Amino acid sequence: MNPTPIVPTPDALPLPAPAALLHVLLLLTFTLHLVAMNALVGGAVLALWLRGRAGAVRGAADVAGRIGKALPVCVAATVTLGVAPLLFLQALHGRFFFAASVIMAWPWFSLIPLLIVAYYGAYLESFRGARLAGWRAPLLAATAAIFALIALIQVNNATLLLRPDRWPTLYFGNPRGANWNLGDPQVVPRWLHALSGAVAIGGLLLALWGKARRGSDPEGARLMRRVGLGALGWLTMANVAVGLWFLLALERDVLRRFMGGSGHATGLLALGVVSALALIALAARARRRDQASLTPVTVVAALTMIVMVLTRDFARQTQLAEHVGSLPVAVATQSVNIALFALLLVAAIAIVWWMVRRLARAGR
Amino acid sequence: MNYPVWELAMGGGALIAVVSILHVFVSHFAVGGGLWLVVTESVARRRRDAQLLDVVRAHSRFFLLLTLVFGAITGVGIWFTIALVSPSAVSALIHAYLWGWAIEWTFFVIEIAAAMVYWYGWDRLDRRVHLVVGWIYFVAAWASLAVINGIVTFMLTPGEWLENRSFWAGFFNPTYFPSLTARTALALGQAGLFALITATALPRTTARAWCVRWNAAWVLAALLLGSAAGIWYRGVFPGWSDAVLGAIPILPLVARWLVVGVAAMILLALWPLLLPARWNRLGAALLATAGLLVFAAGEWTREAGRKPYTIHGYLYSTGLRVEQEEHLVADGVAAHTKWLDPRARPAENPAAFGGELYRNHCACCHTRDGYNGLRPWLAHWDDATVRNLLPRLQHVRGLMPAWHGTPAETEALAAHLRTMRSAAAAMPTAPAAAAREAWRVSCGLCHTTDGFRPLRESLSGLSRAELSALLDTLHELTDAMPPYAAAPAQRQRLLDQLVALAAAPAVAPVGAAPGGDAR
Numbered sequence: 001m002n003p004t005p006i007v008p009t010p011d012a013l014p015l016p017a018p019a020a021l022l023h024v025l026l027l028l029t030f031t032l033h034l035v036a037m038n039a040l041v042g043g044a045v046l047a048l049w050l051r052g053r054a055g056a057v058r059g060a061a062d063v064a065g066r067i068g069k070a071l072p073v074c075v076a077a078t079v080t081l082g083v084a085p086l087l088f089l090q091a092l093h094g095r096f097f098f099a100a101s102v103i104m105a106w107p108w109f110s111l112i113p114l115l116i117v118a119y120y121g122a123y124l125e126s127f128r129g130a131r132l133a134g135w136r137a138p139l140l141a142a143t144a145a146i147f148a149l150i151a152l153i154q155v156n157n158a159t160l161l162l163r164p165d166r167w168p169t170l171y172f173g174n175p176r177g178a179n180w181n182l183g184d185p186q187v188v189p190r191w192l193h194a195l196s197g198a199v200a201i202g203g204l205l206l207a208l209w210g211k212a213r214r215g216s217d218p219e220g221a222r223l224m225r226r227v228g229l230g231a232l233g234w235l236t237m238a239n240v241a242v243g244l245w246f247l248l249a250l251e252r253d254v255l256r257r258f259m260g261g262s263g264h265a266t267g268l269l270a271l272g273v274v275s276a277l278a279l280i281a282l283a284a285r286a287r288r289r290d291q292a293s294l295t296p297v298t299v300v301a302a303l304t305m306i307v308m309v310l311t312r313d314f315a316r317q318t319q320l321a322e323h324v325g326s327l328p329v330a331v332a333t334q335s336v337n338i339a340l341f342a343l344l345l346v347a348a349i350a351i352v353w354w355m356v357r358r359l360a361r362a363g364r
Numbered sequence: 365m366n367y368p369v370w371e372l373a374m375g376g377g378a379l380i381a382v383v384s385i386l387h388v389f390v391s392h393f394a395v396g397g398g399l400w401l402v403v404t405e406s407v408a409r410r411r412r413d414a415q416l417l418d419v420v421r422a423h424s425r426f427f428l429l430l431t432l433v434f435g436a437i438t439g440v441g442i443w444f445t446i447a448l449v450s451p452s453a454v455s456a457l458i459h460a461y462l463w464g465w466a467i468e469w470t471f472f473v474i475e476i477a478a479a480m481v482y483w484y485g486w487d488r489l490d491r492r493v494h495l496v497v498g499w500i501y502f503v504a505a506w507a508s509l510a511v512i513n514g515i516v517t518f519m520l521t522p523g524e525w526l527e528n529r530s531f532w533a534g535f536f537n538p539t540y541f542p543s544l545t546a547r548t549a550l551a552l553g554q555a556g557l558f559a560l561i562t563a564t565a566l567p568r569t570t571a572r573a574w575c576v577r578w579n580a581a582w583v584l585a586a587l588l589l590g591s592a593a594g595i596w597y598r599g600v601f602p603g604w605s606d607a608v609l610g611a612i613p614i615l616p617l618v619a620r621w622l623v624v625g626v627a628a629m630i631l632l633a634l635w636p637l638l639l640p641a642r643w644n645r646l647g648a649a650l651l652a653t654a655g656l657l658v659f660a661a662g663e664w665t666r667e668a669g670r671k672p673y674t675i676h677g678y679l680y681s682t683g684l685r686v687e688q689e690e691h692l693v694a695d696g697v698a699a700h701t702k703w704l705d706p707r708a709r710p711a712e713n714p715a716a717f718g719g720e721l722y723r724n725h726c727a728c729c730h731t732r733d734g735y736n737g738l739r740p741w742l743a744h745w746d747d748a749t750v751r752n753l754l755p756r757l758q759h760v761r762g763l764m765p766a767w768h769g770t771p772a773e774t775e776a777l778a779a780h781l782r783t784m785r786s787a788a789a790a791m792p793t794a795p796a797a798a799a800r801e802a803w804r805v806s807c808g809l810c811h812t813t814d815g816f817r818p819l820r821e822s823l824s825g826l827s828r829a830e831l832s833a834l835l836d837t838l839h840e841l842t843d844a845m846p847p848y849a850a851a852p853a854q855r856q857r858l859l860d861q862l863v864a865l866a867a868a869p870a871v872a873p874v875g876a877a878p879g880g881d882a883r
């Protein structure tokens with residue numbers, strides 16, 4: 001059966017802001033969500049790895065515990081920064097997103113209980129880790145596995161919403177919502193790409209954290225830097241391979257654009273590959289030389305992430321284009337409310353900044 | 365209609381109810397508990413009461429673990445759930461109130477950060493800053509409640525938004541302020557309630573006794589404020605008349621239990637206030653249970669009042685916009701339903717096609733055997749009864765949108781309902797019970813004896829022969845009524861009931877228990 005795709009009609013109400021503004025906000029907040037997610041997933045994986053090396057490497061258990069302590073804050077940041085892109089995604093691509101979510105309703109819904117369990121897992125590690133003795137590593141592993149599963153659910157939804165052609169078969173085959181999008185060849189490489197990227201960036205964040213702790217704990221700081229930069233280099237290398245797999249799994253039409261069909265897409269991809277290669281070299285260099293500055297590697301990592309977010313966005317625009325239709329979307333800009341939001345956002349950032357500064361200054 | 369429907373055995377409404385009751389119970393604690401922490405901390409600091417300060421600190425850990433994890437994630441969970449069950453409603457809200465949500469998010473960011481800084485700052489921050497952070501938390505949490513309240517009440521009473529599509533007209537809608545007052549009361553009450561629960565674990569010191577009293581005062585104050593808000597709400601809620609209440613069969617009962625429950629809670633809360641030393645786990649369990657029931661009943665009443673809309677007067681629960689209805693009248697239902705399985709062809713397999721129609725237009729509110737299950741009813745009806753009823757669904761108590769199927773679509777839907785029916789229902793053997801049952805599954809669908817569309821007075825004094833003649837001419841009285849088409853034995857049972865009704869004078873004052881007789 002290859003039925004015609006069913007695409008919901010746009011909402012009858014106008015968009016409350018120009019699509020371009022919503023798009024910028026989506027990309028911006030999604031990038032922040034990714035950074036937090038990387039700190040979380042990367043942190044959990046690296047803590048686990050360090051715990052496994054505790055017998056062999058001096059100070060490894062200590063650093064693992066330190067990361068574990070910070071995990072709940074990472075979850076809070078990931079979730080809080082996930083809410084905003086979800087809003088803008090629903091406003092911009094709601095008709096694709098809602099349909100895809102309903103088709104995979106059970107996996108999507110299960111994200112919530114899974115998140116609650118894993119969040120408590122993170123708190124258990126943070127508050128009670130030392131008292132868990134032999135249970136500590138298995139608990140951390142289970143928590144990390146749940147976060148990886150949540151990422152898989154996210155990837156399934158992010159890819160299913162691109163494929164109205166797959167919807168009728170999946171939905172009418174199982175209207176009870178027990179569907180995954182695993183038949184789409186993109187899913188597995190995309191997930192692995194996200195996970196190894198997360199551990200790489202998590203490694204960079206660990207190295208930066210180490211730098212901030214150089215004064216108070218030089219030995220731990222050195223370990224954080226070494227392990228973090230190692231993760232950054234090795235997993236970025238792995239991601240070049242996974243990325244190639246991911247690229248080849250894209251739909252023909254999209255792939256063609258990345259392979260010269262569109263200057264914009266090809267340029268983005270080339271920039272991404274070059275910056276990833278530069279990242280590998282810079283990470284290796286900084287790891288060899290303890291005194292080398294982390295600024296170049298951080299800048300290139302940020303650049304790589306931004307390029308990846310834009311590449312992903314370009315692929316989405318291309319895939320949805322044939323279903324979006326050419327009718328203009330009605331817009332009724334709520335200028336006053338946008339201004340109010342901007343004002344409150346600035347105030348929120350200032351207040352959070354002030355509180356965190358007070359806490360950081362107060363020290364232990 | 366526009367989106368696929370998630371087929372869920374328990375019913376989407378039930379799932380939303382479960383997630384939202386869990387969430388709201390904790391999220392209001394997240395607001396009120398924040399105030400409790402900072403106010404109680406100030407008291408403890410002012411009195412230099414180290415014991416009390418320890419109590420506050422221990423409570424703040426419980427608070428953190430409950431609200432930040434369970435409260436915050438179930439909040440995201442409600443959003444997920446509603447988007448799965450009523451995607452059209454979330455889509456409409458995202459268009460109308462995106463910036464409301466975005467503004468709420470800025471408060472949410474402050475709230476989460478402040479909760480963490482407050483907790484991690486116990487030993488690190490100086491006292492003044494710690495208290496300031498506590499106040500920042502509470503103000504942000506309450507502000508996010510005040511924003512969400514606008515969006516939630518908008519769905520129930522959109523007010524002038526229906527005409528002018530103005531963000532603020534829909535936001536500050538007729539139930540905004542009473543509802544915000546009620547929610548604030550709930551927040552304060554839960555702060556006291558949760559603190560009364562954790563207080564049972566404290567060692568029996570003077571701090572404990574003081575705390576128990578203090579918490580009881582919070583609960584009592586909240587109950588009084590909440591009762592006042594309830595009365596205010598009732599005054600402005602347009603759907604809240606006895607007639608409309610009667611339209612929803614179980615509602616009058618729930619509404620009555622709500623009042624009983626509040627009274628019970630007030631009495632229970634006097635215990636810790638007057639006898640703080642005797643306060644124990646049993647009392648805490650009773651009070652918490654009563655609180656959960658009262659709260660669930662309130663939430664349930666409000667949700668029932670929503671039917672048949674998700675956004676009142678704008679969007680039906682089926683995802684159909686009110687303004688689209690005329691197109692369905694003109695073209696039938698299938699022409700405007702996107703998610704029909706192409707394999708279910710109407711001509712070849714009407715029952716399967718009817719199943720597709722059912723999923724798209726009925727399944728959002730009905731299940732087979734569970735929540736609002738149809739099978740038990742279908743067992744009482746033959747095909748003619750079902751076919752006559754379908755075009756009149758909007759008149760059934762329970763508030764359904766009208767069914768606008770073409771004759772062929774109605775046939776297909778009826779064929780599907782036939783597949784849902786198992787055996788015919790056994791009637792009770794006692795004659796009086798059988799008569800009541802015959803009423804319940806026919807006239808009782810749309811009438812009560814004394815409350816909603818009451819029949820007692822119209823039938824009063826009629827003889828059995830006159831009543832029998834009436835049954836044959838019902839559909840001539842008004843189009844709203846289906847012709848009465850039950851089998852002869854069933855008809856006699858119904859006549860038994862009608863005769864009894866025609867002979868007996870009204871016993872209950874109108875409106876006292878509009879639903880009781882039909883159930």
Ligand code: HEM
Nearest residue numbers: 030037078079082083085086147150151154155158194440
């Ligand atoms: C804490 C565990 C979480 C993890 C590990 C996680 C991970 C991810 C990953 C890997 C993606 C990329 C998917 C892809 O493009 O293939 C993603 C996207 C996304 N996540 Fe999360 N996420 C988490 C929680 C959340 C929560 C709780 C929300 C919402 C409240 C959320 C909102 C989003 C949104 C909206 C996107 C897609 C944005 C877009 O497609 O433009 N995430 N997440």
